[in-house]
Amino acid sequence: MIGERMYKAVVVAVAAFLVVTMGLAPTAGADVDQCAPPGVQSASALPTNLAAAAKGPEEDKYTTATVEPLTSVRPDTLGLGTAGVLTVGTLSDAPPSICIDSAGQFTGFDNELLRAIAGKLGLKVNFVGTDFSGLLAQVASRRFDVGSSSITTTDARRQTVGFTNGYDFGYFSLVVPSGSPITGFDKLAAGQRIGVVQGTVQEAYVVDTLGLDPVKFPDYNTVYASLKTRQIDAWVAPSQQAEGTVQPGDPTEIVENTFSLDNFVGYAVAKENKPLIDALNSGLDAVIADGTWAKLYSDWVPRALPPGWKPGSKAAPLPQLPDFAAIAADKAPRSGSAVAPKSTLTQLKDSFLDWNLYKQAIPDLLKTGLPNTLILTFAASIIGLAIGMVLAMAGISTSRWLRWPARVYTDVFRGLPEVVVILIIGLGVGPVVGGLTNNNPFPLGIAALGLMAGAYIGEIFRSGIQSVEAGQLEASRALGFGYSASMRLVVVPQGIRRVLPALVNQFISLLKASSLVYFLGLIASQRELFQVGRDLNAQTGNLSPLVAAGLFYLALTIPLTHLVNYIDARLRRGRAQTGPDDPLDPASTARTEEMA
Amino acid sequence: MTTTTAFEPVSLAATDIHLSLGHNSVLRGVDLDVPAGTTAAVIGPSGSGKSTLLRTLNRLYEPERGDILLDGKSVLRDDPDALRQRIGMVFQQFNLFPHKTVLDNVTLGPRKLKRLGSDAARELGLAQLERVGLRHKADVRPSTLSGGQQQRVAIARALAMAPQVMFFDEATSALDPELVKGILALIADLGSDGMTMVVVTHEMGFARSAADAVVFMDHGKVVESGPPEQLFESAETDRLRQFLSQVL
Numbered sequence: 006m007i008g009e010r011m012y013k014a015v016v017v018a019v020a021a022f023l024v025v026t027m028g029l030a031p032t033a034g035a036d037v038d039q040c041a042p043p044g045v046q047s048a049s050a051l052p053t054n055l056a057a058a059a060k061g062p063e064e065d066k067y068t069t070a071t072v073e074p075l076t077s078v079r080p081d082t083l084g085l086g087t088a089g090v091l092t093v094g095t096l097s098d099a100p101p102s103i104c105i106d107s108a109g110q111f112t113g114f115d116n117e118l119l120r121a122i123a124g125k126l127g128l129k130v131n132f133v134g135t136d137f138s139g140l141l142a143q144v145a146s147r148r149f150d151v152g153s154s155s156i157t158t159t160d161a162r163r164q165t166v167g168f169t170n171g172y173d174f175g176y177f178s179l180v181v182p183s184g185s186p187i188t189g190f191d192k193l194a195a196g197q198r199i200g201v202v203q204g205t206v207q208e209a210y211v212v213d214t215l216g217l218d219p220v221k222f223p224d225y226n227t228v229y230a231s232l233k234t235r236q237i238d239a240w241v242a243p244s245q246q247a248e249g250t251v252q253p254g255d256p257t258e259i260v261e262n263t264f265s266l267d268n269f270v271g272y273a274v275a276k277e278n279k280p281l282i283d284a285l286n287s288g289l290d291a292v293i294a295d296g297t298w299a300k301l302y303s304d305w306v307p308r309a310l311p312p313g314w315k316p317g318s319k320a321a322p323l324p325q326l327p328d329f330a331a332i333a334a335d336k337a338p339r340s341g342s343a344v345a346p347k348s349t350l351t352q353l354k355d356s357f358l359d360w361n362l363y364k365q366a367i368p369d370l371l372k373t374g375l376p377n378t379l380i381l382t383f384a385a386s387i388i389g390l391a392i393g394m395v396l397a398m399a400g401i402s403t404s405r406w407l408r409w410p411a412r413v414y415t416d417v418f419r420g421l422p423e424v425v426v427i428l429i430i431g432l433g434v435g436p437v438v439g440g441l442t443n444n445n446p447f448p449l450g451i452a453a454l455g456l457m458a459g460a461y462i463g464e465i466f467r468s469g470i471q472s473v474e475a476g477q478l479e480a481s482r483a484l485g486f487g488y489s490a491s492m493r494l495v496v497v498p499q500g501i502r503r504v505l506p507a508l509v510n511q512f513i514s515l516l517k518a519s520s521l522v523y524f525l526g527l528i529a530s531q532r533e534l535f536q537v538g539r540d541l542n543a544q545t546g547n548l549s550p551l552v553a554a555g556l557f558y559l560a561l562t563i564p565l566t567h568l569v570n571y572i573d574a575r576l577r578r579g580r581a582q583t584g585p586d587d588p589l590d591p592a593s594t595a596r597t598e599e600m601a
Numbered sequence: 602m603t604t605t606t607a608f609e610p611v612s613l614a615a616t617d618i619h620l621s622l623g624h625n626s627v628l629r630g631v632d633l634d635v636p637a638g639t640t641a642a643v644i645g646p647s648g649s650g651k652s653t654l655l656r657t658l659n660r661l662y663e664p665e666r667g668d669i670l671l672d673g674k675s676v677l678r679d680d681p682d683a684l685r686q687r688i689g690m691v692f693q694q695f696n697l698f699p700h701k702t703v704l705d706n707v708t709l710g711p712r713k714l715k716r717l718g719s720d721a722a723r724e725l726g727l728a729q730l731e732r733v734g735l736r737h738k739a740d741v742r743p744s745t746l747s748g749g750q751q752q753r754v755a756i757a758r759a760l761a762m763a764p765q766v767m768f769f770d771e772a773t774s775a776l777d778p779e780l781v782k783g784i785l786a787l788i789a790d791l792g793s794d795g796m797t798m799v800v801v802t803h804e805m806g807f808a809r810s811a812a813d814a815v816v817f818m819d820h821g822k823v824v825e826s827g828p829p830e831q832l833f834e835s836a837e838t839d840r841l842r843q844f845l846s847q848v849l
Contacts, residue, residue: 480696480755482661484710484762485686494713499700 039249040104040112040544048307049248050330067158068170068269071320075291078126078284085150085281091128093119094135094149094526098224098543100249101305102155102173105134105540109369109529114245114305115153118172119272121297122288133446134536135526136223138204139432141165143526144273146436150281152273155243157206167276169285171269172298172316173306176262177207178247180232180240187239189261193217200228200237207241225250226543232257233352245306250546256352269314290321299324307332355547362549366541370557374534378561381451381519381533386512388455393462398492400467411463418460423518427453431525447531450522458515465507469500503576506569513562534558610797611672611765612637613658619666620657627653628664629821635766635799635814637672640792642812642829643801646844650821651801655768658799659688671765686714689759693771695751697743703730703754704739710762729757733787749780756787767791769800785811805848809833817841 086092095116097105103113111132123130135143137154144152144166157175158168181187193199193215201208203221211219220237222228229250232240242250247259274282292298293316302324309329316324399411418426430453431446442448473496481491501508520535527536538554613635620628627650635641643651656662658669660681668675676684697706708726711717717725730736733753735746743751752772759767769788773781785804789811792798802808808815809829816826817840825832825841836842 474694476692476694476696477698479656479661480690480692480698482682483659483685483688483690483692484758485682485714486710487682490713494709495698499698502700 038107038544039100039546040106041101042304043101043249043307045303045307045327045329045332048303048327048329048332049309050333051309051311067163067168069286069318072170072287072290072318073283075125075287078287080127083128083150083281083284084147084275084278085128086147087131089127089129091119091123091130091150092148093130093132093151093153094140094143095132095153096137096140096224097134097540098226099155099243099246100544102243102245102249103153104544105529107365107541107544109373109540111529114173114301115155115270115272117301117305118289118292118298119151119153121292121301122285125288125291126284131528133526133528134523134532134540136524137202138223139428139524139526141273142432145275146432147275147278148432148435148526150274150278151285154273155245155270156273157243158269158271159206159209161209162273163276165276166273167278167282168271168273169282170289170316170318170321171271171314172289173245173270173302174311174314175206175270176244176311177210178242178244178259179261179263180229180242180247180251180257180259181238182232182235183256183258185238185260187260190215190263193239197239198237200231200240202228205243207243211241224543226539226546229257229546230356230548233356244308248306248308252546286318290317293317293321293324296325299326303327309333357548357552359547359549362541362545362547363553366538366550366553369537369541370534370554373530373532374537374554375557377531377533378516378519378535378557381447381454381522382512382516384451385454385458385515385519388451389458389462389511389515392455392459393466394497396459396463397466397470400463401470415460415463418457419464421457423454423457423521424524426457427521427524429453430456435525446522446525446527450519450525454515454518454522457518458511461511461514462508465504465511466497466500469502469504469507470496471500472503473499506573506576509565509569509572513565516561516565517558608638608794608796609763609765610637610795612670613766613797613799614670614673615658615667616670617667618654618657618664618669620653620662620664622653622662627821628657630667631818631821631823633658633799633816633823635797637797638795639813640796640798640800640811641814641816642808643799643816643818644803644805644808644844645818645824649818651818652770654818655690655770655799655801659685659690659768661685686710686762687764688766688768689762689764690768691752691755691759691770691772693774695743695748695755695775697751697754697758699742699744701742702740703735703743703746706743706754707758707761710758714762725761726757729761730754732760733757747780748776749783752776752780752784753787756784756791760791766797766799769798769802771801771803773802773804803848805833805845817844819844 080089093116095111096103097111099113101113102115106112111134116132120130133149140152140154141162142165143149152166155173155175156162156168158171179187179190187193187197195217199211199217199219200222201211201219202225203223208219208221211217219241222231225242225246228237228240231237233256244262251257251259272285274285298316303326307329310326315321396411396415399407402408427450431449435446435449477495477499478491481495482488486494519533522533523536523539532540534554534557538551541550542548613633615631615633618628618631619626631650631654633641643654645651653662657664669677671684671687698709701709704723704726707729708717708722711725712719712722727736727739730739733756735750735753735757738746738750743754746754772788773784776784781804785807788798788800789807792811800807800812812829814826815829815832817824817832819840825836825838832841833845836845
């Protein structure tokens with residue numbers, strides 16, 4: 006008892022400390038928002054360490070010679086999921102090209118440009134955040150009309166989706182820890198840990214062109230965090246991401262750039278949706294002609310264009326851009342001497358304990374993340390309880406035609422990783438019921454979580470029900486109750502009581518699993534705790550928001566854990582009281598069996 | 602016994618009852634005749650099929666052959682749940698519902714099966730608890746009671762359904778010795794109040810003094826039956842004599 010009291014006191018003290026320090030934290034301090042236009046002053050010249058492009062523009066067989074005139078675009082022929090609205094799948098973690106800003110809006114160069122193009126076509130834009138590994142599949146299955154994610158248009162990807170003309174281009178940057186012996190792409194060798202984001206052209210480059218085996222990461226943040234902590238030796242990055250992510254004072258540097266093969270960056274559209282590709286191409290040429298492209302480009306990703314490349318169709322006018330090389334040359338030399346590298350301890354403290362970011366994260370976590378996490382968890386729990394009860398009843402049935410399906414269901418859904426089920430339900434079943442759910446991933450996520458929870462809860466219920474001794478059912482039947490009434494009134498209530506702790510544990514794991522719904526693509530207001538933390542983490546390159554999200558999870562799960570302990574203790578105390586004088590108390594013998 | 606409601610007992614008869622559980626043939630042609638208002642004590646060694654016979658007579662197990670007659674009419678085509686409402690049963694292990702109070706244990710059947718209102722059910726339940734001397738324990742959980750008290754509650758629970766026949770399945774076997782007498786007295790009282798009863802028991806004293814007829818079973822058959830004094834004093838078969846010599 007004393008130990009528990011002390012433990013509680015410590016928990017309270019830590020919580021109080023966090024609140025107080027957050028309140029006292031200085032409000033000043035650099036507000037890093039990587040998801041804001043860096044402005045033309047951040048311009049960079051053509052990298053001097055640029056490897057030559059493999060092939061010239063004459064090899065480009067995909068860029069269209071001309072485009073249809075804007076006036077000939079008929080919005081009703083574009084095959085949009087929702088009439089008049091362009092539903093766009095995008096990412097939140099690759100500033101400045103694609104990101105979510107501090108107001109919770111999806112933005113970045115690619116998305117602002119797409120907004121301008123849609124404006125030319127008279128369409129509204131609805132951005133939905135998703136994971137890159139599922140983006141192209143979701144575009145191909147028409148879950149999204151357009152994929153906007155600085156997607157390099159490789160031949161392999163053209164097998165899955167179609168692309169618009171190019172609106173940007175990509176270098177690869179080689180990012181290494183400061184002072185690394187790796188000084189260029191030619192120094193990469195087998196045995197080094199080379200980080201890439203899974204499914205990107207950088208991965209293909211490392212595997213196919215360099216013939217090396219990279220370490221694959223789910224997103225740019227994780228790979229960069231791993232580089233900073235030296236868990237990998239190098240990062241092959243898209244140059245935009247490298248420029249946006251590497252901050253002055255970071256213990257890393259960009260040592261070389263190379264051209265992204267001969268491919269440009271375009272928007273992904275379902276292959277067969279030619280009318281939408283044509284319309285977007287028309288819109289793109291229009292925003293190039295009126296200077297919008299040049300303005301956005303200068304604001305967000307000002308870099309000198311590689312020789313021989315320009316955005317839009319071959320007929321599009323050459324954009325009028327400032328002389329980025331001159332601007333870059335004017336800037337003070339940005340070298341390591343300007344900002345002293347921080348110590349590892351400072352690095353860690355800055356990464357995990359930035360109070361300003363905690364304060365920035367908490368309102369979003371509270372207003373958006375917490376309600377969505379709770380909605381997902383509760384709704385999935387209710388589905389899980391219903392399915393679980395059906396499975397338990399079928400599982401203890403004497404009919405094999407009920408027992409077998411229940412067994413198979415349980416084995417399948419318990420045996421699959423949660424992510425796999427979420428992706429199968431979301432990407433496989435999603436398009437089939439798209440009309441029913443209005444392409445909203447929430448019901449699908451809830452269904453997937455509920456289906457999985459059902460398998461576990463079914464087993465919990467079954468074990469509880471089977472732990473009720475046979476005499477209970479017999480006594481109830483002898484009174485004149487039928488089988489189902491006996492189950493409902495006598496057996497199931499006792500069984501559930503015995504497995505309450507296990508049920509609460511299941512609820513806790515469901516609460517944590519609810520974060521996986523982000524795989525299905527969420528609009529900003531649908532993000533749950535983890536995704537809110539992750540987005541802010543992506544926006545700032547700092548891990549503090551994720552720690553803040555973690556604290557929210559703890560605030561939910563720790564009280565539940567104690568509830569379990571309380572229920573468990575009460576069940577035990579109940580038994581201890583009756584045990585000695587009443588060795589034949591049916592409940593006590595059954596509980597003993599259950600514990601064994 | 603002031604609150605005792607009059608019983609409306611009926612006769613119970615069984616002819617040529619057969620039952621197998623798995624590959625075991627447990628009952629092999631059992632005949633039984635219990636006139637209304639009388640008590641039959643079923644004795645016999647363990648495994649002779651006594652408890653199974655009770656569960657077959659109220660169709661918790663369906664007999665494979667034979668007939669069961671209540672008040673002279675076959676009940677095999679009736680709804681088994683309706684049949685069991687007419688037959689009260691008391692178990693060796695009491696089998697009270699641990700998640701309900703003593704009173705709720707007694708009133709569950711009348712409320713849910715006979716649609717009795719909660720006030721009427723409470724009144725009925727308290728009257729039945731009064732009969733077994735446990736009215737003051739109405740609101741506690743069964744687990745706080747002694748074994749003897751739990752068995753009294755189980756009897757009250759069975760009686761609350763106003764059964765026409767009562768079965769007792771070794772109702773005192775799980776009790777501490779000092780509690781056995783009280784329960785046997787309670788069962789004997791029910792008999793003298795006119796209930797039709799089948800009492801499976803190892804208490805030979807009870808069989809001898811309280812039963813109108815004694816039925817000796819072995820290997821799934823009735824070996825010998827008749828008035829208690831006849832069986833206990835002039836047993837006809839060697840098996841009964843052997844059994845009695847071991848238990849008396």
